[in-house]
Amino acid sequence: MIIKEVIVVEGRDDTVNIKRAVEADTIETNGSAVNEDTITKIRHAQEKRGVIIFTDPDSPGERIRTIVSQSVPGCKHAFLPKEQALAKHSKGVGVEHATPEDIREALKSVYSITDTYETTIEQADLVRYGLLGGKGAKARRERLGTKLKIGYTNGKQLYKRLVMFQITREEFIAAMEVIIQEEEE
Known part of the structure; x- marks a missing residue:
């Protein structure tokens, strides 16, 4: 499976695991303190190829997702359920622990955000x-x-x-x- 968009992940271990599952390029935020240089890279990737934000299903991952999506409008989002991101032998949770199948499934189900959509859910x-x-x-x-x-x-x-x-x-x-x-x- 080839992904044309650049995938934003948290760290090197996420990149390694993504590349086990799909053929894709990544940008690593190196933690939740996303710096301006990283945002500039992500903006450039969004303009050229599009971006998928694929962060860990935890508080720091959500913080990174929010920072990036607010700084770089139009990014797509992929989500991994927490139970698919749990480490086998520790308390860790993250994209780096997911199986290749779970990563491919998450990347098949990406969402784009819109502010103009109206729903009938109340x-x-x-x-x-x-x-x-x-x-x-x-x-x-x-x-x-x-x-x-x-x-x-x-x-x-x-x-x-x-x-x-x-x-x-x-x-x-x-x-x-x-x-x-x-x-x-």
């Missing part, structure tokens, strides 16, 4: 499906993020993420119905 839907507050809300948001391939988000950011990635009400409800059915089994 805040009341989030409450109705137990995604905000209450027992089990976090676990449901995690499963929803995995099913829709939009990553995990907290309750305050969930609606924004659904809108950003143009998730339709139908896609949302279908995913939630599967999650509810799985919980009942």
